[in-house]
Amino acid sequence: MHKLEVKNLFVKIEDKEILKGINLTVKSGEIHALMGPNGNGKSTLLMSIMGHPKYEITSGDILVDGESILDLSVDERSKLGLFLAMQNPQVIPGVTNLEFLKYIVNAHSEKKMKLQEIYKDIKSQAEELDFDLHLLKRFVNDGFSGGEKKKNEILQLKLLKPIFSLIDEIDSGLDVDALEVVAKNLNSIDLSESALVLVSHYDRFFKKVIPTHAHVIINGKIVISGNDELVEKVNSQGYSWIKELNNESSK
């Protein structure tokens, strides 16, 4: 069993405090939904867990299997089993997607493999995603459509098989068929030793990948937690009732 713990986490970006005391525990077998209004800290939380240098942790801790990871670099966190599928995937001009995928697979394995040795796996994972194989020859995300970029994130995830997959708004930009395919791929992940943290604004996504836990982040804090019923309630009633509840309790 693996465990990711975020303890009373405070995070600043460029002197602005964004996260204000986040507590979250994610264990193998669990699927956590993170919701919340725009600009309230969801991506900041995932970026901070992954170790983006722009996000300054001013207090609190992040632990994997009981050990703090705050001193680890992004690549060390990645090798430990953390993975972030970004809301806005980066373009890497000059590096073909295939070279990039080979590089990340090799960075995670003891045995360094030649392209011929891993191409079969890359091809079959891409096919499971309905990912156009021509995109393997292009520069990473360069000129990719919104949906192609999102699928490329999931392709990386499928190749690396992380323990903790942090997935930020993967559904935005996906057409209905692509959403179905991505959901199918996420549902086929073996969660016996791994877990998913999914940020999305939409109930229709969480109807396809059903969370075991759900949380709402407002103003840098998790203000309410529950399960998939909370997702449905947010979908039908919005966030105002949660904000009111919170105002009441802080009086």
Ligand SMILES: Nc1ncnc2c1ncn2[C@@H]1O[C@H](COP(=O)(O)OP(=O)(O)OP(=O)(O)O)[C@@H](O)[C@H]1O
């Ligand atoms: N580099 C930065 N400099 C200043 N403020 C920033 C920077 N990056 C993010 N922020 C601010 O941090 C806040 C939280 O942003 P974050 O991306 O975590 O929101 P979010 O909850 O993921 O929103 P969305 O649902 O729109 O994706 C926002 O107000 C954003 O403008």
Ligand SMILES: [Mg+2]
């Ligand atoms: Mg975001």
